[in-house]
Amino acid sequence: MTASGDSPFPELKKTHTMARTGRPYTDYKPPAAAPVWAAIEGYGRFHVLVAALELGAFEALARADRRTGEELASELDVSAPHLTTLLEGVVALGFLEHHHGHFSLNDTAKRYLLVDGPASMVDLVPVSPGPLANWSDLTETVRTGAPPSPIDDDPAAFYRPLVAGTFTTIFRCASRADLKLRYSALPAPLVLDLGAGAAPWSCAILGANPGATAVVNDLDGVVDLAEAKLTEHGLTDRCEIRAGDYLEIDVEDDSYDLVVLGHILRAESGDRARALIDRAARALKPGGRVLIGDYFADRQRALEPHALMMGVTMMASTRHGRVFRYADLATELRDAGFEALRLIEPIGFQMVAVGTLAPGGTTP
Amino acid sequence: MTDSNAHPDAPQPIDTLVDAWYVVTMNETRDIIHRGSIAIHDGVIVEVGKTADLERRYAPAQRLGGDRFVAAPGMVNTHIHITGEPLTRGYVPDDTPFEENVFVWLTNLYAAYAEGDERCSAQLAATEMLRSGTTTFLEAGTVRLLDEVFDGLAETGIRGRLGAWVWDLPPEPDVYRQTTDEAIARLDDQLTRYRSFAEGRLGAWSTVVGHTTCSDPLWKAARELADTHDVGLSFHMSPAKSDPDGFIAEFGQRPFEHLDEIGVLGDDACATHCVHVDDREIDTMARTGTSVAHCPTTALKVSYGVTQIGKMPEMVQRGVNVSIGTDGNNASNYSDLMRATYLVAGLFKDGRIDPQMFPAEKALEMATLGGARSMTMDDQIGSLEVGKRADVVLHDTDRPEWRPLFNVVNQLVWSADGRGVHTVLVDGRVVVEDGHMTTIDEAALWAEAQQRGGDIVARSGLPDRAKFPVL
Numbered sequence: 001m002t003a004s005g006d007s008p009f010p011e012l013k014k015t016h017t018m019a020r021t022g023r024p025y026t027d028y029k030p031p032a033a034a035p036v037w038a039a040i041e042g043y044g045r046f047h048v049l050v051a052a053l054e055l056g057a058f059e060a061l062a063r064a065d066r067r068t069g070e071e072l073a074s075e076l077d078v079s080a081p082h083l084t085t086l087l088e089g090v091v092a093l094g095f096l097e098h099h100h101g102h103f104s105l106n107d108t109a110k111r112y113l114l115v116d117g118p119a120s121m122v123d124l125v126p127v128s129p130g131p132l133a134n135w136s137d138l139t140e141t142v143r144t145g146a147p148p149s150p151i152d153d154d155p156a157a158f159y160r161p162l163v164a165g166t167f168t169t170i171f172r173c174a175s176r177a178d179l180k181l182r183y184s185a186l187p188a189p190l191v192l193d194l195g196a197g198a199a200p201w202s203c204a205i206l207g208a209n210p211g212a213t214a215v216v217n218d219l220d221g222v223v224d225l226a227e228a229k230l231t232e233h234g235l236t237d238r239c240e241i242r243a244g245d246y247l248e249i250d251v252e253d254d255s256y257d258l259v260v261l262g263h264i265l266r267a268e269s270g271d272r273a274r275a276l277i278d279r280a281a282r283a284l285k286p287g288g289r290v291l292i293g294d295y296f297a298d299r300q301r302a303l304e305p306h307a308l309m310m311g312v313t314m315m316a317s318t319r320h321g322r323v324f325r326y327a328d329l330a331t332e333l334r335d336a337g338f339e340a341l342r343l344i345e346p347i348g349f350q351m352v353a354v355g356t357l358a359p360g361g362t363t364p
Numbered sequence: 365m366t367d368s369n370a371h372p373d374a375p376q377p378i379d380t381l382v383d384a385w386y387v388v389t390m391n392e393t394r395d396i397i398h399r400g401s402i403a404i405h406d407g408v409i410v411e412v413g414k415t416a417d418l419e420r421r422y423a424p425a426q427r428l429g430g431d432r433f434v435a436a437p438g439m440v441n442t443h444i445h446i447t448g449e450p451l452t453r454g455y456v457p458d459d460t461p462f463e464e465n466v467f468v469w470l471t472n473l474y475a476a477y478a479e480g481d482e483r484c485s486a487q488l489a490a491t492e493m494l495r496s497g498t499t500t501f502l503e504a505g506t507v508r509l510l511d512e513v514f515d516g517l518a519e520t521g522i523r524g525r526l527g528a529w530v531w532d533l534p535p536e537p538d539v540y541r542q543t544t545d546e547a548i549a550r551l552d553d554q555l556t557r558y559r560s561f562a563e564g565r566l567g568a569w570s571t572v573v574g575h576t577t578c579s580d581p582l583w584k585a586a587r588e589l590a591d592t593h594d595v596g597l598s599f600h601m602s603p604a605k606s607d608p609d610g611f612i613a614e615f616g617q618r619p620f621e622h623l624d625e626i627g628v629l630g631d632d633a634c635a636t637h638c639v640h641v642d643d644r645e646i647d648t649m650a651r652t653g654t655s656v657a658h659c660p661t662t663a664l665k666v667s668y669g670v671t672q673i674g675k676m677p678e679m680v681q682r683g684v685n686v687s688i689g690t691d692g693n694n695a696s697n698y699s700d701l702m703r704a705t706y707l708v709a710g711l712f713k714d715g716r717i718d719p720q721m722f723p724a725e726k727a728l729e730m731a732t733l734g735g736a737r738s739m740t741m742d743d744q745i746g747s748l749e750v751g752k753r754a755d756v757v758l759h760d761t762d763r764p765e766w767r768p769l770f771n772v773v774n775q776l777v778w779s780a781d782g783r784g785v786h787t788v789l790v791d792g793r794v795v796v797e798d799g800h801m802t803t804i805d806e807a808a809l810w811a812e813a814q815q816r817g818g819d820i821v822a823r824s825g826l827p828d829r830a831k832f833p834v835l
Contacts, residue, residue, distance in 0.1 A: 182393060182395050185393065185395065286416065287399065287414055287416050340398050356398060356399075359399070359416070
């Protein structure tokens with residue numbers, strides 16, 4: 001503000017404001033509508049990407065540097081004008097270049113959207129939001145306090161496609177975590193992988209450490225996916241499968257070097273999550289580490305949009321699922337006897353909380 | 365070490381077990397071990413791992429450290445003048461141009477050292493280094509009375525490589541004037557008599573002053589003697605524009621082009637400063653394996669322009685090994701390599717307006733592994749690994765600058781300095797305990813340094829240029 005209280009932008013004052021109308025000057029400018037449009041387009045953006053993946057458009061472009069819509073449509077045997085329109089949508093998403101009628105992959109697409117890309121998310125994309133039908137019922141879910149079709153009623157049916165789809169990304173996260181955790185250097189570690197899904201963590205740890213062995217757990221209707229992946233990685237002879245609820249299966253006390261709770265705490269109620277942490281503490285030897293993969297809200301639950309949206313995703317599909325704050329988890333870990341807490345991000349968007357069981361072990 | 369009659373599961377007797385809250389190993393995978401220990405026997409590291417494991421496996425004669433310490437490898441200072449300046453620290457005003465700084469002040473102060481001064485000076489430098497976590501140094505090659513210096517250093521327990529003042533072109537000062545033959549003979553003599561001293565902790569190197577002070581025959585002889593005696597070669601080069609200007613005028617080549625042509629460079633050569641170098645010279649350094657000792661404090665204080673024209677980031681990018689030195693106590697008034705490492709991490713962040721320049725991890729590598737590489741001792745020191753010499757520093761975290769502790773390397777480089785060093789081992793022997801030297805009488809050293817320093821200043825005839833009045 002100037003000393004007279006007048007506008008700091010006299011040129012605006014002359015042409016647009018109270019100089020002509022007599023109204024007091026204000027420099028208030030309305031916020032842009034872009035976030036609203038981003039939300040409106042969100043539904044469409046997701047489906048544009050899924051359709052492009054399902055049609056194999058990225059793979060086709062990877063085989064041929066640059067193509068017109070017609071050339072690609074011919075190769076993929078689809079409608080040329082429709083494919084062109086779809087690909088223009090992918091250009092809007094920022095995954096393709098479009099020059100002189102030719103589409104080509106950009107670096108983001110090459111890295112994340114090819115099946116063999118170095119950080120492929122191809123399998124992750126369609127399963128990440130959970131059952132799509134539940135999103136249509138979101139209003140009703142909030143009204144009634146529960147989703148009409150919670151995945152809790154038939155967890156295996158939901159988790160099978162989810163764990164299969166997330167394996168590639170979580171395996172990469174687990175593999176990269178060695179740079180922060182050096183589990184590959186532990187002498188013959190014993191791993192307890194609870195709610196392992198398709199066992200990306202066990203595959204990564206046992207793959208990196210020839211002396212490692214693991215107890216791998218998940219529900220009856222899911223654990224065969226873990227067995228399949230462990231077989232694919234040639235690791236079955238170093239794994240024992242224990243099917244069942246991870247709070248009910250038998251677990252040895254004071255025996256494990258690493259306990260993995262990979263993306264399971266947020267699907268549980270607070271009580272069951274605490275019980276899982278206590279179970280991990282009892283299972284670990286002093287000095288052993290618990291690895292908790294999850295999406296953590298920030299302290300004021302406002303600044304970490306990815307985690308907050310994950311909270312809505314959990315609400316949309318589960319009875320108790322929620323996103324919790326790392327600060328609260330840290331308190332629970334300390335209460336359970338863990339120390340040297342760290343929150344690492346082995347790959348982008350994938351956080352892992354790590355705690356070391358203190359020499360005194362678990363609190364009585 | 366092993367007892368054939370002992371039970372196979374019985375703890376193995378060793379000399380020392382050092383415990384720490386965190387052990388910064390600097391091994392190949394840069395592991396930091398939480399609640400870790402270092403097992404030491406016969407001056408060598410026999411194992412590094414979790415305390416819980418090592419205390420089961422070993423029966424140490426002594427146990428050091430504990431929960432409040434961070435253990436790190438002893439740092440390596442690859443350029444320091446341990447004589448000539450420590451006893452006149454701070455006498456040279458900080459606003460003198462480069463040429464005046466070297467030829468009016470430093471050279472004349474060096475020339476005023478008398479018998480006994482260099483022994484005291486070397487012990488003062490060694491004390492400052494050890495007490496701030498440096499266990500190994502490469503001296504700048506400016507010692508006059510080698511015998512007393514080796515003797516004084518041996519007493520402190522420090523590890524180092526050093527050499528006498530060798531040049532053949534400058535005609536003065538008288539005390540350092542040498543013909544080419546005399547210079548070569550001096551090099552040969554120091555390498556013959558002091559190739560290895562104090563159980564190998566100390567030794568001579570093929571060091572020449574460098575800059576534009578050496579003839580080609582002397583450069584070539586220094587290289588030949590380094591090869592003959594299987595030691596490295598070090599020299600000053602290009603802190604200021606005068607060195608490249610001098611080489612171009614004499615040979616039509618920049619310094620590193622010329623030194624490459626006459627065969628001086630190699631993976632055992634360490635060149636100090638290297639601020640005024642061009643890209644071709646950097647390529648030459650990379651191709652020949654020549655290391656660089658970057659002296660950030662000197663560059664700042666003597667206005668080398670390192671942040672404006674220095675190419676240390678490019679050197680690192682092209683694979684040149686860059687280590688860190690603290691230089692002399694009038695061009696850089698301290699010998700605490702932790703403070704110099706802080707500057708290495710920060711200078712180019714600001715100079716290039718790029719926070720990704722020299723992350724703390726890289727700076728710490730330069731202060732440890734980089735230094736070891738510069739001294740061709742990377743198989744012996746620079747990290748806490750099995751088989752390496754037990755040069756260990758315990759940093760006390762019960763200090764305000766160390767708490768809270770989350771990122772150990774950030775803390776070492778950005779928060780801490782040598783004042784937090786509590787215990788230092790060289791070859792497994794405790795030389796600093798609770799922040800004080802165990803090997804020499806510190807109080808006597810302070811008094812002797814003050815007395816001898818005053819005498820040197822008086823002999824030099826150089827004026828006291830301190831600007832504020834002293835009442």
